[in-house]
Amino acid sequence: MDKRIYLDNSATTPVAAEVLAAMTPYFCEAYGNASSLHASGRVAREAIEEGRVEIAAALGVSPSEIVFTSGATEANNLAIIGIAFAHRDKGHIITSKIEHHSVLHPCQWLEDQGYEVTTLDVDATGQIDLSQLKDAIREDTFLVSIMAGNNEIGTLQPVEEISTICRERGAAFHTDAVQAYGKVQLPMGSIDLLSVSAHKLHGPKGVGFLMVRKAVALTPLFHGGGHEGGRRSGTENTPGIVGLAAASSLAFKEMEETTARMRRFKRRLIAAINAIPGTRLNGHETDSLPHIVNVSFQGIEGESLVMKLDEHGIETSTGSACSSPTLEPSYVLLAIGVPISMAHGSLRISTGRQTTEQDVDTFLDILPRVVEELRAISPFKVGE
Ligand SMILES: Cc1ncc(COP(=O)(O)O)c(C=O)c1O
Structure with a gap:
């Protein structure tokens, strides 16, 4: 071309040369299944856990709070549906009109299952109105999902203020940080769940993570071998995870x-x-x-x-x-x-x-x- x-x-972004170089050995050389006990398996496990530690350190969270997924669509679905299923008594979710479809559609799907969803308006710049959020939040609101930065217009939301309101009212706060991660500083202490995708930051497609605080109850969407601490079954994508960690480190470094x-x-x-x-x-x-x-x-x-x-x-x-x-x-x-x-x-x-x-x-x-x-x-x- x-x-x-x-x-x-x-x-999407091109994969950075450094990221590709980090991933390459995990296709044909260190190809073991990270759950296997032999040496190849142990090498893969080590690479995944190193990646987890690297990402967690950049965010100032615990490595056990990082769940690797197939990207942000899955991370958003896991955050929203996973929390909803942990609240079987049903209840209320708040989101905004300008979220990515991977947030809006699981919310709409939950609405069909009997949950209630409030979709907040945004002003002419794309920001939500904090007083509308305060009015909308209820005793049974278990989740507020508002993106950190919008993928079409770039507007940033007042993440810290949103979180303060959620904390006061006992609702978990999830943010889709796909576009903001590695581009702006995020107030991690204010965030309970955060979704990231590697291919938006010069990493490979088909891999991402959900940061989820230990205190947040989450029902898995995928059931199987109990990978990722039982929160996401499926053989880990070792090259993808290595690439995600390398892309994340590069983004923070630069x-x-x-x-x-x-x-x-x-x-x-x-x-x-x-x-x-x-x-x-x-x-x-x-x-x-x-x-x-x-x-x-x-x-x-x-x-x-x-x-x-x-x-x-x-x-x-x-x-x-x-x-x-x-x-x-x-x-x-x-x-x-x-x-x-x-x-x-x-x-x-x-x-x-x-x-x-x-x-x-x-x-x-x-x-x-x-x-x-x-x-x-x-x-x-x-x-x-
Ligand atoms: C804000 C936002 N959320 C979620 C996604 C979905 O990410 P993925 O492609 O990893 O599923 C995208 C990608 O277009 C996005 O821009």
């Missing part, structure tokens, strides 16, 4: 430098995009993840923009659910009050560890031309 400019790092660079790119992107007429920045201006910029362009379709940029070798994404046959605009953008026409014209640009100044220059050179070309053939005129 020709050199492409990859600005879709919220969707966090200051990488996020400073990403913030600089973000400021440049926002300033240049603001100079294009008929645009709107979606998300919070300051309480925001460093790597995500979401913007709407009046008079054009996000999908056409993504396709045109792709023709120029630039890979981005749109906020609209382009996989959906109805081409519904993004529920996240609608929740923050973006008008439907503007929600259809949204573009998400997300940088990564490998993004260079040159990539941003090239993108900013091509973008205004592509927007102009698309607007020239659009039936909607800017300003109408």
Whole structure:
């Protein structure tokens, strides 16, 4: 493939060379099953437990509080359904309108099983209203699940304040930290459960973890050999876990430098995009993840923009659910009050560890031309 400019790092990231090097021996050499008693098995077990210790140390939690999973979709399902099943007497869950589907759908599924779910609104920047949370929380609320940083618009939630309210009212607090982990400091002392995915931080796909405090009762979703302290059965993905731990260490080691660079790119992107007429920045201006910029362009379709940029070798994404046959605009953008026409014209640009100044220059050179070309053939005129 020709050199492409990859600005879709919220969707997934390339595996870092250091991460691949750490994983490689665990495919064909140290391939033992970590549950086996022989030497190969012991080597695999050691690698997994070292990874667990590394991740736990970075978070300041106990290694026994890390449960490896197949990614964040599973971690979110385990957190939400696992806690709900430990509260068989049913009860109440609180979440927000802009959560990832891997949080919203298990909540909706639990609602079908007889649990009650309150879905909080968000303001025009994407943040929840703490007083609405205080009013919504009840005696029987066993879980509040609010993401740390949003994957479409980048808005950060006031995690510490949310946690204080949960603590006062005796509800467990889960946060989907897929986009925030390794990018911003998280107040770990305030979090009871946290979901992470390796492929968003230059690690491999198909592996992640759920951090779950010892005091939290959790019913497993997978039943079998009793792996992961009985909380997640299934032979451990040794290369994946080694890769996850290596990616996590790399992210923390480079966090200051990488996020400073990403913030600089973000400021440049926002300033240049603001100079294009008929645009709107979606998300919070300051309480925001460093790597995500979401913007709407009046008079054009996000999908056409993504396709045109792709023709120029630039890979981005749109906020609209382009996989959906109805081409519904993004529920996240609608929740923050973006008008439907503007929600259809949204573009998400997300940088990564490998993004260079040159990539941003090239993108900013091509973008205004592509927007102009698309607007020239659009039936909607800017300003109408
Ligand atoms: C915020 C958020 N949560 C959860 C997920 C799901 O992660 P995984 O791909 O590991 O299942 C994603 C990935 O798109 C995400 O961005």
